[in-house]
Amino acid sequence: MSADRQESTKDAFHRGNFWLVQPARGAHRAGLDAMLLAAAVPTDFAGTVADFGAGAGAAGLAVVARCPQAHALLIERSPEMAGFARAGLSLEENGGLARRATVIEADLAAPAAERSAAGLTDNCADFIIMNPPFNDERDHATTGALKRQAHVMEGELWERWLRTAASLAKPKAGLALIARPASLPEIMPALKGRFGAAQLISLHPREDRAAIRVIIRAWYGARGKLSVVPPLVIHGPSGNRFTARADDLCNGAASLFGD
Amino acid sequence: MSADRQESTKDAFHRGNFWLVQPARGAHRAGLDAMLLAAAVPTDFAGTVADFGAGAGAAGLAVVARCPQAHALLIERSPEMAGFARAGLSLEENGGLARRATVIEADLAAPAAERSAAGLTDNCADFIIMNPPFNDERDHATTGALKRQAHVMEGELWERWLRTAASLAKPKAGLALIARPASLPEIMPALKGRFGAAQLISLHPREDRAAIRVIIRAWYGARGKLSVVPPLVIHGPSGNRFTARADDLCNGAASLFGD
Numbered sequence: 294m295s296a297d298r299q300e301s302t303k304d305a306f307h308r309g310n311f312w313l314v315q316p317a318r319g320a321h322r323a324g325l326d327a328m329l330l331a332a333a334v335p336t337d338f339a340g341t342v343a344d345f346g347a348g349a350g351a352a353g354l355a356v357v358a359r360c361p362q363a364h365a366l367l368i369e370r371s372p373e374m375a376g377f378a379r380a381g382l383s384l385e386e387n388g389g390l391a392r393r394a395t396v397i398e399a400d401l402a403a404p405a406a407e408r409s410a411a412g413l414t415d416n417c418a419d420f421i422i423m424n425p426p427f428n429d430e431r432d433h434a435t436t437g438a439l440k441r442q443a444h445v446m447e448g449e450l451w452e453r454w455l456r457t458a459a460s461l462a463k464p465k466a467g468l469a470l471i472a473r474p475a476s477l478p479e480i481m482p483a484l485k486g487r488f489g490a491a492q493l494i495s496l497h498p499r500e501d502r503a504a505i506r507v508i509i510r511a512w513y514g515a516r517g518k519l520s521v522v523p524p525l526v527i528h529g530p531s532g533n534r535f536t537a538r539a540d541d542l543c544n545g546a547a548s549l550f551g552d
Numbered sequence: 553m554s555a556d557r558q559e560s561t562k563d564a565f566h567r568g569n570f571w572l573v574q575p576a577r578g579a580h581r582a583g584l585d586a587m588l589l590a591a592a593v594p595t596d597f598a599g600t601v602a603d604f605g606a607g608a609g610a611a612g613l614a615v616v617a618r619c620p621q622a623h624a625l626l627i628e629r630s631p632e633m634a635g636f637a638r639a640g641l642s643l644e645e646n647g648g649l650a651r652r653a654t655v656i657e658a659d660l661a662a663p664a665a666e667r668s669a670a671g672l673t674d675n676c677a678d679f680i681i682m683n684p685p686f687n688d689e690r691d692h693a694t695t696g697a698l699k700r701q702a703h704v705m706e707g708e709l710w711e712r713w714l715r716t717a718a719s720l721a722k723p724k725a726g727l728a729l730i731a732r733p734a735s736l737p738e739i740m741p742a743l744k745g746r747f748g749a750a751q752l753i754s755l756h757p758r759e760d761r762a763a764i765r766v767i768i769r770a771w772y773g774a775r776g777k778l779s780v781v782p783p784l785v786i787h788g789p790s791g792n793r794f795t796a797r798a799d800d801l802c803n804g805a806a807s808l809f810g811d
Contacts, residue, residue, distance in 0.1 A: 474752075475777035478744055481737040493733075495754075495780045504780035518734035521754045521763035524783055 301377065303384065306351065307545035311358045311390055314380035315349045321374060323351030325527070325543060326471050326506065329496065330424050331355030332542040332549040333469035333510045338363055340419030343461055345401050345454055346370075350378040350394065352422050357393045359545040363420075365394040368413065372398060402453040405460060413461065420467040421458045425450060448479040455480075459487040462513040469510045477507065484509070490517030492550060495524045510550060522550070560636065562643065565610065566804035570617045570649055573639040574608045580633060582610030584786070584802060585730050585765065588755065589683050590614030591801040591808040592728035592769045597622055599678030602720055604660050604713055605629075609637040609653065611681050616652045618804040622679075624653040627672065631657060661712040664719060672720065679726040680717045684709060707738040714739075718746040721772040728769045736766065743768070749776030751809060754783045769809060781809070 300317040306328065315322050331352045334342060339362035344353030346369065353365035369375040375398045382391040399411035409415070425447075451472075458468055468488045472480060474495065484491060488511035495504035504524065527539045541547035559576040565587065574581050590611045593601060598621035603612030605628065612624035628634040634657045641650040658670035668674070684706075710731075717727055727747045731739060733754065743750060747770035754763035763783065786798045800806035 473777075474780040477736075477752075477778055477780075478740040481740050485737055493736075495783075497782060501782055503782070507780060518732075519736055521733040521736075521766060523756055523760055523762070524754075 299373070301380070303386075305386075306355060307358050309386075310545060311354045312381065312384050312386040313349045313351055313354065314377050314384065316373075316377065321348055323349060325539075326424055327351035328355055328543045328545075329506075329508060329525070329549060330422050330469055330471040331359070332545075332547065333508055334360060334363070334420055334422065334467065334548070335550070335552040336360060336548050337552075338420060338467075340364070340463075341366060341417060342420040342422060343368060343413075343418040343458075345421060345423035345458065346425055347378060347396075348374050348424075350381050350396070352424055354381070354387075354390065354394060355545060356420075356422065357390055359548075363393065366413070366418070367394055367396045368399055368401060369396065370398070370400045401457045402450065408457070415460045416463055418458075418461045418466055419463055420469070421462060423454055423458070423468075423470045425454065425470075425472070447476065451476065451479045452483045455483040455487060459513065464514060466513040467510065468513065469508060471506055471508050474504050474507050480509065484511060488513055489515035491519045493519060493521045494549065495521075497524050497526050499528050499530065500526045508549065525549070558632070560639070562645075564645075565614060566617050568645075569804060570613045571640065571643050571645040572608045572610055572613065573636050573643065575632075575636065580607055582608060584798075585683055586610035587614055587802045587804075588765075588767060588784070588808060589681050589728055589730040590618070591804075591806065592767055593619060593622070593679055593681065593726065593807070594809070594811040595619060595807050596811075597679060597726075599623070599722075600625060600676060601679040601681060602627060602672075602677040602717075604680060604682035604717065605684055606637060606655075607633050607683075609640050609655070611683055612653060613640070613646075613649065614804060615679075615681065616649055618807075622652065625672070625677070626653055626655045627658055627660060628655065629657070629659045660716045661709065667716070674719045675722055677717075677720045677725055678722055679728070680721060682713055682717065682727075682729045684713065684729075684731070706735065710735065710738045711742045714742040714746060718772065721747075723773060725772040726769065727772065728767060730765055730767050733763050733766050739768065743770060747772055748774035750778045752778060752780045753808065754780075756783050756785050758787050758789065759785045767808065784808070 302317050334356050338360045341364050342356045343366045347367035350367045353367045357363045357365050367378050378396045397412050399413050491511035494508050496506040497504050560573050561576050593615050597619045600623050601615045602625045606626035609626045612626045616622045616624050626637050637655045656671050658672050750770035752768050755765040756763050
């Protein structure tokens with residue numbers, strides 16, 4: 294199915310600095326997760342950022358919109374979502390931004406030869422960002438055996454994606470990933486020996502509520518230890534308004550780790 | 553060396569609710585870490601709490617001081633520190649409290665038979681708390697090869713202590729540990745398949761500073777997922793005063809997870 298045969302919307306991000314074409318409904322619509330993940334890239338970043346599981350391109354385009362010297366590889370397995378990403382890049386509204394982004398249809402869990410044939414060569418990325426599709430899974434959607442199977446598959450996917458990230462990373466490349474807190478026990482062993490000097494930040498819907506997501510940033514080949522930085526609180530004590538910091542991060546006006 | 557041959561101090565905790573005899577100097581003096589670890593035990597806890605690496609008994613006694621139906625096993629490998637713990641239990645100031653605590657000299661990394669001979673039988677604990685000695689290591693104290701060796705040993709120690717914790721745990725027993733954030737990659741795999749439904753809280757010296765410690769609480773045999781709860785901030789924006797919450801936790805007037 295191509296993008297133009299499915300109902301879609303055209304949505305502004307970063308207060309109109311860039312636009313996406315997205316499916317009108319469903320879990321694949323981009324939002325806060327993608328914007329906060331993109332905010333983990335330092336503002337002065339220059340080079341190639343590989344967006345793993347790019348969907349319609351939200352996180353990758355948020356990086357190129359904030360970092361004028363960045364180029365994004367929007368890597369997506371689903372031909373349908375890759376079609377939406379291409380449709381987004383061809384929007385007039387995105388102007389010159391689209392020249393700094395390339396869509397690559399590839400399965401990040403596939404062997405190196407297959408990835409390479411799809412245009413993804415080892416040692417190509419200065420930064421990798423990943424927002425795996427199962428972040429959006431509803432916990433109540435599956436039960437019993439299916440749920441356990443999904444859990445096992447999730448552990449394998451982190452290991453495969455992070456192995457691929459290590460293959461694509463240039464020396465000292467950055468990595469940022471967004472995940473549910475429950476995934477930390479799967480992620481930490483998969484980072485080991487690959488990406489170090491990690492910083493972990495937890496994202497809390499309100500000051501007094503448990504985290505709904507964590508973002509980890511780390512560096513290829515670095516030996517430094519894990520640190521836990523102060524959390525991000527998304528909403529004020531009541532109502533749906535974002536905190537000032539969350540609003541800035543969501544709109545490309547700040548970076549998550551202050552760099 | 554016995555306690556009475558080394559310089560010692562007699563120190564009040566929980567605003568005078570219990571007292572410890574401690575070495576006058578050095579890294580083995582108890583402080584905030586032990587008090588916050590003890591605060592992870594629910595206030596209505598009843599049963600046996602095993603304090604792994606008890607030192608002079610600070611964390612274990614803090615649990616029995618706050619939880620009137622708790623009994624503590626103060627497990628310590630060092631004969632010298634076990635001597636300080638015994639000296640603390642014999643203080644008049646501790647009154648009836650001392651009857652709810654027992655000192656056991658044992659190496660928690662030793663095989664089950666050796667532990668058992670020391671008086672530590674499997675399936676004896678309703679809750680386990682652990683504050684490993686290397687939490688106090690200064691990072692600059694060792695360099696190069698020694699540092700790497702210490703790191704490897706730390707990973708092994710978490711695995712051994714958590715294996716022992718699983719052996720000593722009764723069904724559904726609780727576990728709480730305090731660690732440096734850098735230890736999380738070693739701790740998480742060692743919890744797996746043993747203790748689940750974990751809650752992680754990070755302890756920040758100030759609101760805007762990286763965490764100096766994390767506390768994890770989990771339950772033996774539980775299948776629930778890891779959650780990350782809002783952090784504890786220890787000091788206000790300036791000066792050395794504790795925040796009201798840290799002060800309550802440190803003095804046995806509150807519990808870390810609100811239960």
